[in-house]
Amino acid sequence: MCCEVKYTLENDIIEYIEECKKEEHPESYLIAVLHKVQGRYGFLSEIHIDEVAHILEVPTATVYGVATFYHYFKLKPRGKYSVSVCLGTACFVKGADSVLGAFKSELGIEMGETTSDGLFSIEGTRCIGVCALAPVVTINERVFSNVSPGQVPKILHDIKDTD
Amino acid sequence: MKYINAIIDDINVSVEEGKTIMEAADSIGAHVPRLCYHPFLSTEGSCRICSVKVEGFGNLLPACATKIQEGMKVTTNSPEIRETRRDLVELLLDNHPRACLTCERDGNCELQNLSYKLGVRHRVFDGARKRFPIDFSNVSVVRDAEKCILCRRCVRVCSEIQGVHNLSQMFRGVNTVVTPAFQAPMDESVCIKCGQCINVCPTAAFIEKNDTDVVWEALKDRNKFVVVQTAPAIRAAIGEGWDIPHGTHVTGKTVAALRRIGFDAVFDTDFTADLTIMEESHEFIQRIKSGEGLPLITSCSPGWINFVEHFYPELLPNVSTCKSPMQMLSTLSKTYYAEKTGKDPKDIFMVAIMPCVAKKFEAKRPEHQAEAGYPYTDAVLTTRELIWMLKAYGVDFPNLPDEDFDNPMGIASGAGDIFGSTGGVMEAALRTSYELITGESIENLEFKNVRAIEGLKEATIDIKGTQINVAVANGLNNAKTILEKVKKGDKQYHLIEIMACPGGCVAGGGQPLSHVEKYIYPLDKEIIKLRQQALYNIDSGKTLRKSHENPAIKQIYNEYLEKPGSHISHELLHTSYQAKSPRGIK
Numbered sequence: 036m037c038c039e040v041k042y043t044l045e046n047d048i049i050e051y052i053e054e055c056k057k058e059e060h061p062e063s064y065l066i067a068v069l070h071k072v073q074g075r076y077g078f079l080s081e082i083h084i085d086e087v088a089h090i091l092e093v094p095t096a097t098v099y100g101v102a103t104f105y106h107y108f109k110l111k112p113r114g115k116y117s118v119s120v121c122l123g124t125a126c127f128v129k130g131a132d133s134v135l136g137a138f139k140s141e142l143g144i145e146m147g148e149t150t151s152d153g154l155f156s157i158e159g160t161r162c163i164g165v166c167a168l169a170p171v172v173t174i175n176e177r178v179f180s181n182v183s184p185g186q187v188p189k190i191l192h193d194i195k196d197t198d
Numbered sequence: 199m200k201y202i203n204a205i206i207d208d209i210n211v212s213v214e215e216g217k218t219i220m221e222a223a224d225s226i227g228a229h230v231p232r233l234c235y236h237p238f239l240s241t242e243g244s245c246r247i248c249s250v251k252v253e254g255f256g257n258l259l260p261a262c263a264t265k266i267q268e269g270m271k272v273t274t275n276s277p278e279i280r281e282t283r284r285d286l287v288e289l290l291l292d293n294h295p296r297a298c299l300t301c302e303r304d305g306n307c308e309l310q311n312l313s314y315k316l317g318v319r320h321r322v323f324d325g326a327r328k329r330f331p332i333d334f335s336n337v338s339v340v341r342d343a344e345k346c347i348l349c350r351r352c353v354r355v356c357s358e359i360q361g362v363h364n365l366s367q368m369f370r371g372v373n374t375v376v377t378p379a380f381q382a383p384m385d386e387s388v389c390i391k392c393g394q395c396i397n398v399c400p401t402a403a404f405i406e407k408n409d410t411d412v413v414w415e416a417l418k419d420r421n422k423f424v425v426v427q428t429a430p431a432i433r434a435a436i437g438e439g440w441d442i443p444h445g446t447h448v449t450g451k452t453v454a455a456l457r458r459i460g461f462d463a464v465f466d467t468d469f470t471a472d473l474t475i476m477e478e479s480h481e482f483i484q485r486i487k488s489g490e491g492l493p494l495i496t497s498c499s500p501g502w503i504n505f506v507e508h509f510y511p512e513l514l515p516n517v518s519t520c521k522s523p524m525q526m527l528s529t530l531s532k533t534y535y536a537e538k539t540g541k542d543p544k545d546i547f548m549v550a551i552m553p554c555v556a557k558k559f560e561a562k563r564p565e566h567q568a569e570a571g572y573p574y575t576d577a578v579l580t581t582r583e584l585i586w587m588l589k590a591y592g593v594d595f596p597n598l599p600d601e602d603f604d605n606p607m608g609i610a611s612g613a614g615d616i617f618g619s620t621g622g623v624m625e626a627a628l629r630t631s632y633e634l635i636t637g638e639s640i641e642n643l644e645f646k647n648v649r650a651i652e653g654l655k656e657a658t659i660d661i662k663g664t665q666i667n668v669a670v671a672n673g674l675n676n677a678k679t680i681l682e683k684v685k686k687g688d689k690q691y692h693l694i695e696i697m698a699c700p701g702g703c704v705a706g707g708g709q710p711l712s713h714v715e716k717y718i719y720p721l722d723k724e725i726i727k728l729r730q731q732a733l734y735n736i737d738s739g740k741t742l743r744k745s746h747e748n749p750a751i752k753q754i755y756n757e758y759l760e761k762p763g764s765h766i767s768h769e770l771l772h773t774s775y776q777a778k779s780p781r782g783i784k
Contacts, residue, residue: 081380085780088379094363094783095379095388103368 042086048072052090062093065101069108078109114149114156116194118142119173123162126170130183134170135159137184141191154198155191204270219272220248220261228274229717231283231312234349235262236398238721239358242350245290247283247312250274258282284316292323294401295344301402302586308400309347311714330375335383337407337562338391338555339707343375346403352376352395359700359721361675362505362782364389376403379780388508388782390674392501392698393555393580393707397720406555406708409577410587416547416576417460424547425535426461427527427607428452430468431553431618431703432581434732438710439585440595445728447736450600457601459591461549463535466603468610470526471617471626472745473754474498477520477771479630479746480762482693486635486664491515493669493684493691496623498522500556501698501707503775505674509784510681511777519772523617524550524557525566527607528574529770534758535607543572550578553618553706556698565773580708609750612737619730620672620702621648621655624695628659628668629744631693636662643743649734651701651727654679666692673700678784701726704733 042049048071055064068091072083079102088095102108120126120135135157139145142155149156165171168180172190179190200215206223213222218241223230234245243263250261253271258279266272273279291313298304330343350367353376357363364378364387378387395404416422433449442448456464478496485491497503497518506517521529528550532543550557560566561575568574579587588595602608613626625645632640647657648668653676659666669691671677677696684691699706705726712718718725737743745751759767 084380088783089781092783094357094366095780096363096366096377099379099381100366100368104370 040089042090043082044072044086044090045075048075049090052087056091061091062097065091065093065098066105069098069102073108078112080110080112111147111156112149112153113158114154115198116155116174118155118157119160119163120157121161121163121169121171121173122159123166123169125162125166129169131170133184134172134182134187137187138172138191141187154195202266202268204266204268204272206272207274213266217266218262219250219252219259219264219266219270222266223250223261223272223274230261230274231316232262233308233312233347233400234351236351236354236721237719239351239354239398242354245347245349246286249279249282249286251276251279280316283312284318287313287316288318288322290347291318292321292325293327294347295327296321297345301345302405302408303402306711306714307402308714310401326372328372328375333384334407335385336389336391336559337385338558339384339389339393339396340405340407341377341384342403342405343377344403345401346376347401348374348376349400350376351398351400352404355394355398355721359673359675360390360392360394360505360698361678361784362388362390362392362509365395386780388780390501390504390508390698391556391559391707392504392674394699394720396555396707397705397709397711406580406583407558408583409558409579410583410590412577413549413579413587416549419547421545422547423462423541423545424460424549425463425465425531426456426549426551427465427467427470427524427531428456428551429524429553429618429703430471430615430622430733431706431709431729432551432584433736434618434704434729435553435709436581436585437595438712439582439589441713442596444725445732447732448595449736450602451595451598453603454598454601455588455593455595456551458593458598459587463604465527465531465607466610466614467523467527467550468614468617469603469607469748469750470523470530471498471614471623472611472748472751473526473771474520474523474617474623475613475626475630475745476751476755476762477767478518479627479634481518481520482627482631483634484763486666486692493667493694494518495694495696496627497773498617498623499697499699499703500554500560502674502677502696504556504559504778505677505698505782507775507778508780509678509782511781513681513684514775514777516684517775519774521566521771521773522557522560523614524552524578525560525574525773526771528561528566530607530754530758532568532572532574533770534754538606538757543568544570547576548574550575551581551584552578553581553703553709554578554699555580555707557708581706581710582708585710606750606753609742609748611745611748611751612740612743613745614748615736615740616733618703619649619733620651620697621645621670621695622702622733623697624648624668624670624693626745627693627695628666630746632659632661633744633746635664638662640744644738648695649730651723651730653700668693668695670695672697672702674698682784701730704729 088098172179233247234242248261249258251273333341437448536543558578616622655670
C-alpha cells in the first residue's frame, strides 16, 4: 500500500531538497529547487514537478502554479538547439516578428514547440540588452545579429551541418 | 487591549488594534462593498471592490487588507469611489459569460448582486474573453473556469480549512486560471469532493453536478417505484430555501413536499444512522476486546473517506467498514424492502437527498453497485437541488402540513437524528456502546463535551472503569492534526469521529447558500450552531434516544439481518476502501 517510493530525480537533487527541508521555511526554496531541476533536465516534466512536491512537501498544485507563473520555467522539453528570438522593443520595430515568422515556417512549429526530430525549439524572449544589434536571435550560446527573414534558412542549415 | 482612534466618514471610531478598515467601518454601519473577501478565510485583497479613500494616500486602498491606524481619516464612499467600484465590476463582467438567465446562481450570485447594486446597466467592452471548457469529469463538483473571477476563495478553503490543497492559480495575467495540479481534470486530482469550494464561490465557477433531470425522468416513469431518503442535516436547513428562520427543523414538511412531487416511498436516513450505530458499535466492541485495529474511525462522511484514501492510506485498516447510512438505506431498499413488498429491485429507483456533494461520488463507487449490475443509489440530490425541484414544481413549502416517514424504514431514534452534526455520530455510538458493554442503562445521555462546534475535541469517557479516549474532528485540517497524533502513537485513542465539512453535515457542501443580500457567509459559526441545535432539539424532544432501542431496528434484525456483524449484515452493510492515486501531500 505505502512503501518505499522510487524517484526519477537524481540523488544529488533529492539530497539538495532534503537539505532545503532543514531550513526554517523549506517552501521558500521551491524556486531554487525548480531551477536545479530545469538546469539538469532542460525542462520541468510533470513527474519531476510531482516528485519535487512530494519530497519538499509542498502541494503539487502550488508547485505547478509557481512553475507556470514564471516564463523562465519550461514545461515542455526543448530542442537540442533552442532558438530565442528577441521580441524587445528595438528588435520588434526592426522586424523581429517577421524573423520569428520565418523560423516558424521554416521549422513548421509554433512558439514554445519543438520539432519532431528534437533538434529545434522556438521561443520569444524579452529584451536581452544588445539593442544595437537588433534584431537579435540567440541559438543556445550563439548570438546572431541584424537577422533578416531571408537569412533564417542558412542559419538553420549551418547549425544542422555542424550538429 | 490597545484601541485605535480613527475617523471614518466623519464619525469618530475606536476599535481594537489590528482591525482592518473594513471591520472598523462595519462597526459603524458603513458597509463597504466586497467580493474576494471572506470573513472566515485569509485576506486576499485582489478584487479591489472594497477600495476606500484614506487621507494622505494618492491611491484608493483595499479596506479588507488595510489595518486601521491611529488618526486615519477614511472615506468609504463618494461618487468617485462608486464609479471606481462600478468600473472594476464592469471589467470583471467583460470577461464573464452572459449566462445569468440560465445560471444556477442567478439571484444569489455575489457578482450579479454587486453589478446590479453599483449600477452596471450595459457592457462597455466587447473584446477577447477567456475561454475554457467546463470540467464535467467529476461526478460531484463541476468546474466552470469562465465564470471564475479569480478571488481565490476556493483555493483558500481547499487549503486553509480542508488541507487538501487541490487548487491553485496557474499561469499569469490574462491566462490565469484556477485548476488542480497540471490542469488535470477534477476527477484525476486529489479533490475529495467535499464541495466547500461551491459554498464559498461568489459565482458559479464551482457548482454541484446537476442530477435533477434524471430524478424528474424517474418520477415521470410509471414503471419505476421511486424511493427517496433524506439525511439528518436536510431537515435542519432546507427551510432556509423559503426564508424559514435558521435552525427551524422542518422534518414533517420535507416528507410532505417529497410526496407532493411524486415520490412513492419516503424513508429516513436517520433510521439507517441507527443501523450504522448498531453495526459500528459491534465493530468497536470487537476491536476493544481484541485490542486490534484501534482507534476505530467513523466512515459516514464520504469526503473524509476520499481524503483518507488519497492522503492517509496507511490508516485505512482503522476506518470502520460500515457503509454510510445512505448506502445502508439504499441497499436495504433494493433487498429487504424489495423482498418484503414483492418488487423487482430493478424497478426501484433510489434517490438520496444529502447535504453533501461527495455522496454523489460515493453512490457511483464500484463497491456500491449490486452484483446484478444496478447501483444501490440511483441519484443523489443536494439540499439545494431539492429546493430547486420543489420550487420548479410550485410546492408551497412553508404552508405544507407535517407528514410522517413511510415504514418500515421511517422510525429513527434521537441518536440517529444527531448524525448530521459534528460529534453526533460519536454521541450516538457512545450511548449504544456504553449500554452494550456494561449491560446497564446509561444515566446521562448527553455527551456535551463532544458537541461543541470547535474543529477538534477530545474527551475521555469512563465506561465502568474502562477509560475510552475519543476524539472528534471536523474540517480536514483538524482531522490531520488528530491523524498525525494517531500515527505517532502519542496517545491511545479508541474511537475517532471525522466529518469532512466544518461543523459536520449541517454545513456540508450541498447545503443552502446564505442569501447574498444578507451578508451571511458559508462557514458562519452562528448559522452552523443553529442548524446543529435544530438536530439536538429533535433528539431531546424524543423519548426514543438510543439506536439499540429503536423498534424498527429490532424488527429489521429479527426479520432480515439476524444480528449486528452477522454474515448477511457483512454482505449488505459493510464495504472496503483502497488507496487512491494521486497521493495527497499532507
